[in-house]
Amino acid sequence: MTLVDLLKNVGRQSIESVGGDNIESGDGPSDDEFRESEQIGNGHRPDHPRGGKLGGISDQNGKREIMREEDEKRWNDECLFDCDQILEDFAPRNRIPFGFMWCLYRFVLSRIRHNRSVPEALYPTHEPQSGRSAERAIFTRHVLFTRMASVKNPPIEISASVLGTMLSSAAAEMSQCPTETGTNLSRHSESMASGLETRIHCEMTKSDQRTASLRALRLCLAMAFLLASGHGVCQTIYTPAPENLKARQEFQDAKFGMFIHWGVYSVLGDGEWVFHERKLTLDEYNRLPSFFDPEKFDAKAWIALAKAAGMKYITITSRHHDGFAMFDSKVSDWNIVQRTPYKRDPLKMLAEECHRQGIKLFFYYSQLDWHNPDYYPRGITNWDNGRLNRGDWNRYLDDYMDGQLRELLTNYGEVGGIWFDGMWDKPDADWHLEKTYALIHKLQPAALIIPNHHQSPKPGEDVQTFERDLPGQNSAGFNTSYVSAQLPLESSDTINDSWGFNIGDSKYKSPSELVSRLVRSAGNNANLLLNIGPMPNGEIQEEFVARLRSVGQWLSKYGESIYGTRGGPLPPGDWGVTTRKENKIYVHVLNWAAPLLALPPVQTRITRAVFLSNGSSIEFTQSANGLILKVPPSTGDEPDRIILLTCREAN
Ligand code: H79
Numbered sequence: 001m002t003l004v005d006l007l008k009n010v011g012r013q014s015i016e017s018v019g020g021d022n023i024e025s026g027d028g029p030s031d032d033e034f035r036e037s038e039q040i041g042n043g044h045r046p047d048h049p050r051g052g053k054l055g056g057i058s059d060q061n062g063k064r065e066i067m068r069e070e071d072e073k074r075w076n077d078e079c080l081f082d083c084d085q086i087l088e089d090f091a092p093r094n095r096i097p098f099g100f101m102w103c104l105y106r107f108v109l110s111r112i113r114h115n116r117s118v119p120e121a122l123y124p125t126h127e128p129q130s131g132r133s134a135e136r137a138i139f140t141r142h143v144l145f146t147r148m149a150s151v152k153n154p155p156i157e158i159s160a161s162v163l164g165t166m167l168s169s170a171a172a173e174m175s176q177c178p179t180e181t182g183t184n185l186s187r188h189s190e191s192m193a194s195g196l197e198t199r200i201h202c203e204m205t206k207s208d209q210r211t212a213s214l215r216a217l218r219l220c221l222a223m224a225f226l227l228a229s230g231h232g233v234c235q236t237i238y239t240p241a242p243e244n245l246k247a248r249q250e251f252q253d254a255k256f257g258m259f260i261h262w263g264v265y266s267v268l269g270d271g272e273w274v275f276h277e278r279k280l281t282l283d284e285y286n287r288l289p290s291f292f293d294p295e296k297f298d299a300k301a302w303i304a305l306a307k308a309a310g311m312k313y314i315t316i317t318s319r320h321h322d323g324f325a326m327f328d329s330k331v332s333d334w335n336i337v338q339r340t341p342y343k344r345d346p347l348k349m350l351a352e353e354c355h356r357q358g359i360k361l362f363f364y365y366s367q368l369d370w371h372n373p374d375y376y377p378r379g380i381t382n383w384d385n386g387r388l389n390r391g392d393w394n395r396y397l398d399d400y401m402d403g404q405l406r407e408l409l410t411n412y413g414e415v416g417g418i419w420f421d422g423m424w425d426k427p428d429a430d431w432h433l434e435k436t437y438a439l440i441h442k443l444q445p446a447a448l449i450i451p452n453h454h455q456s457p458k459p460g461e462d463v464q465t466f467e468r469d470l471p472g473q474n475s476a477g478f479n480t481s482y483v484s485a486q487l488p489l490e491s492s493d494t495i496n497d498s499w500g501f502n503i504g505d506s507k508y509k510s511p512s513e514l515v516s517r518l519v520r521s522a523g524n525n526a527n528l529l530l531n532i533g534p535m536p537n538g539e540i541q542e543e544f545v546a547r548l549r550s551v552g553q554w555l556s557k558y559g560e561s562i563y564g565t566r567g568g569p570l571p572p573g574d575w576g577v578t579t580r581k582e583n584k585i586y587v588h589v590l591n592w593a594a595p596l597l598a599l600p601p602v603q604t605r606i607t608r609a610v611f612l613s614n615g616s617s618i619e620f621t622q623s624a625n626g627l628i629l630k631v632p633p634s635t636g637d638e639p640d641r642i643i644l645l646t647c648r649e650a651n
Contacts, residue, residue, distance in 0.1 A: 238437070238459040241445035247416070248462055251448060252488045253564045254312035254360070255522055256555070258548075259492055259531035260302075261364075261499040263320050264288040264340070266536040272500030275322045275370055281386045282371065285322065289339035297342075297538025299349035303357045305540060309548035310555030312563075313360035315419050315450075315529055318347060318408055320364070320500070321381070323371035328411075331403040334371060351412040360416035362450070363408050365401075367431065368422025372396060379425030397432045402439055409443040417448030417462065424454050424478065433458060450490065456482040465490040470524045470572075489526035493517055495544055501533040508543050511550035512639035518551065518562065519588045519640050523577020525567025554639070558612060561586035561642050569651050570599055576640070585645040586612070589631055599627045605648040612642035620645075 240248070265272050267288055275285050306314055319325045325335035328345040337343055347363070354361040369375040376391025409415055418440055423431055437449055437460030448462040457464050464484045469475055470491050471483045483489065495514065496505045509517075514530065521528040530551075532544045555562065565579035565586065572578075575597065576590040583604075589597060601624060609618040611632050619630040629643055 240462065241441065243446035244441070244448070244462060247446040247448055248488050250360075251313075251416075251463065251527065252566065255527050255562050255565070256309075256311045256518060257313040257315055257362075257490075257527060257529045258306040258309065258311040259364075259499075259529045260314060260316040261320065261501075261531060261533045262346075263317055263322065263326055263500065264292045264324050264336075265320070265322060266501040266533065267291045269501055269503030269536075271498050271502045271505075272317075272320050272322075272533075274500075275385075276381055276383065279383050279385070283386060285371070285385075289324065289336070290341065292336070292340045292536060293342050294346070294534075294536060294538030295342075297346055297349075297534075299346065299353040302350065302534075302540065303353045303359055305545060305548060306359060307357060307552075309530075309552040310559060311359075311530075311548075313362060313416055314350070314354065315362040315364050315416075316347065316350065318363040318365050319404070321366045321368045321370050321422055323366070323369040323375075325404060327408065329404055329407055331400055331407065332372075347408075347412060351415075355413055361412070362416040362419050362448070363412075364419040364421060365405065365408070366422040367401065367420055368425040369396070372400060374400060377426075377429075379429075381425050393429070394432075398435070402432075402436055405436065405440060406443065409440060409447065415444055415447050417450055419450045419452065419465070421452040423451065433460065437461070448488075452492075454478045454480055456480050457484050457487055461487070463488045463490055465492060465529070466526070467492050468494070470520060471526050472524075489524070490529055491517075491521045491524070491526045492529040492531065494531045495547055498533055499531055501535050501541075506543075508547065511547050511554070512637075514547060514551050515554050515639040516590055518555075519579075519590060520572065520577055522562050522565055522579050523567050523572045523588060558640070558642055561588065561612060561644070569602060580651045583647045583650045585647060585651060587629065587643040587645060589641040589643065590639070592631060593634070595631060595633070597629045597631050599629065601626050602645070602647070604651060606645045607648055608646040610644050610646075612644045613638075618643050 261272050263272060265274050265288070268274050270277070274280075303314070316326075318327055323334060324339075325332070327335065327347040328337045329335045333339065337345055351361050368379060368381065370381070370385065371387075372391075373387045374391040374393065374396035376387075376389075376393060376396070405418065408418070440447055440449055441460070449460060450463040450465050451458070451461050452465050452467055454467070464471070464487045466473070466479050466489070467476075468491075469479045471489045472481050473479065474481050495509055496502070497507045498505045518528045518530075530548075532540055532548070534540050560581075561579055565581045567580075568578055569580055569585065570578045570587075575592040576588045578588065579586045585602065585606075587597075587599070602622065606620065606622050606627070609620045609629065610616060611618055616632070618632070621628045631643070632641060634641065
């Protein structure tokens with residue numbers, strides 16, 4: 001059953017279940033069947049007003065079908081709907097409005113909850129299916145169904161006032177939801193309801209149902225865009241500045257960046273989560289800064305290492321989840337200048353050196369804070385570390401966080417962008433993203449906003465990043481599998497298994513493995529942001545240095561197949577990937593033992609194939625069925641055999 005099928009069935013069930021007098025009765029379920037049909041048990045969902053609970057649907061022949069769990073999941077995960085198809089399927093039977101209202105309603109809620117752009121909201125993607133999010137999804141669906149089932153004569157009543165009423169009722173019900181989301185949704189629903197009622201009015205007659213259906217569809221779309229364009233509670237559509245678009249391209253061309261995790265936690269040599277891992281108290285953790293004195297820190301040497309590795313940008317932790325500012329912040333004294341014997345601002349030194357050496361500098365900034373009491377209510381990583389059990393969330397975001405971001409974007413010259421992390425700690429919270437993103441874009445329009453929230457991109461964001469995964473992969477279970485087709489992509493990874501300095505972690509990836517990750521990232525149209533965790537004395541351990549230099553040596557030879565390229569045109573596979581630039585395709589053979597490599601068809605005519613390492617010709621056959629390459633034998637020590645294809649036209 002496709003999602004569209006599911007949707008049709010829901011529309012049908014909902015319409016039939018209210019028994020609207022202008023609806024084809026069809027051969028849907030009887031009341032008894034409907035009553036029996038609810039099987040998706042959850043304590044939060046009260047009974048259906050008509051006796052049954054929610055979730056039952058019927059198929060085309062009236063055979064009752066219970067919505068299976070996997071359909072439910074797909075519904076939540078994909079929620080794809082195709083307006084044209086709905087129109088085609090529902091219009092002849094006057095069934096559009098209800099099905100479509102359902103979609104719209106879900107869209108509106110989804111939009112509020114996730115601050116998504118219109119296309120994102122119309123095509124919501126994967127959310128975690130357990131815990132509070134799932135509970136929330138179920139609750140939302142419940143409210144939706146309840147409202148839908150109580151609307152009479154759906155095709156006529158698709159009007160702003162009905163939607164307004166629905167939203168008001170939903171607001172009342174949401175306010176009983178025992179989560180922060182409930183409260184937020186309640187508030188938003190209420191303000192939307194009142195806004196809508198005054199803004200749009202739509203009268204439709206019973207005799208004009210077909211037109212009504214079409215008008216309803218248009219109305220819904222119009223409302224959707226209206227909502228998205230800054231009216232009511234929704235955000236203005238983000239239009240990136242020309243310099244931002246240019247920065248995105250430069251970012252994509254750069255392909256390889258250095259991630260740096262460095263903070264007072266480095267002193268303990270146990271990673272950047274040590275505060276949380278050891279469940280330290282504030283008093284205990286507050287002692288750490290006095291041991292942080294990186295006398296060997298040398299900004300020039302760090303940047304020179306990044307350059308030797310072939311990296312084009314650096315993303316450094318301006319503050320991690322411990323909230324400790326590694327820069328001179330006036331917003332609080334929880335910072336390197338005021339709390340450590342070092343007393344200086346390493347970010348300033350790095351920024352100056354980056355500008356001198358032509359490297360872009362990005363600031364990692366954790367929105368999650370384990371130290372500031374105003375980070376309240378706390379998130380999923382909360383433990384009792386001695387903070388007061390009260391705080392001012394708005395003050396945390398508007399004064400503290402935005403205050404520090406203002407400093408970072410004002411005092412350090414041109415900044416590549418801000419790399420946000422930690423929002424996943426409070427997925428339901430209102431993070432004031434619109435405000436924060438607007439502040440960043442106002443201060444430095446070219447600065448890229450790179451959020452590591454593990455969800456699909458939201459308005460105002462400029463890059464989609466994937467933590468320890470290639471785009472679309474979700475190996476650790478926290479990345480989204482949605483991949484933006486518009487935004488630049490980035491994959492972040494570690495050289496050993498740690499981000500912050502970890503004295504006991506010797507699981508270093510080999511230089512070949514690192515090259516392979518870089519190549520696979522490029523072939524997947526993404527940058528690689530490769531991490532080092534410098535030591536507390538300011539030095540970078542030799543294991544990292546040696547590996548980075550190896551990758552740099554490889555890049556000095558094969559960089560043309562990486563820098564400035566885009567992924568494709570052929571899909572990545574276990575065998576390897578392709579990258580492209582102008583009329584060139586680079587076939588990166590990463591894991592292929594046989595002498596012949598058969599690939600899918602390439603759209604343009606290939607005029608020449610050479611082995612990039614020595615320029616020798618490569619035999620190939622191109623036909624409508626695909627492309628066959630005779631791969632030079634592996635010497636066993638090269639991470640990548642690259643075949644350069646020259647094409648008649650650009651790809
Ligand atoms: O800075 C590095 C890490 O410290 C930070 N991001 C990188 C770049 C990071 N913090 N957490 N994570 C990465 C992994 C997040 C795991 C999560 Fe969960 C799974 C968040 C929510 C679900 C585990 C379970 C952590 C909190 C609950």
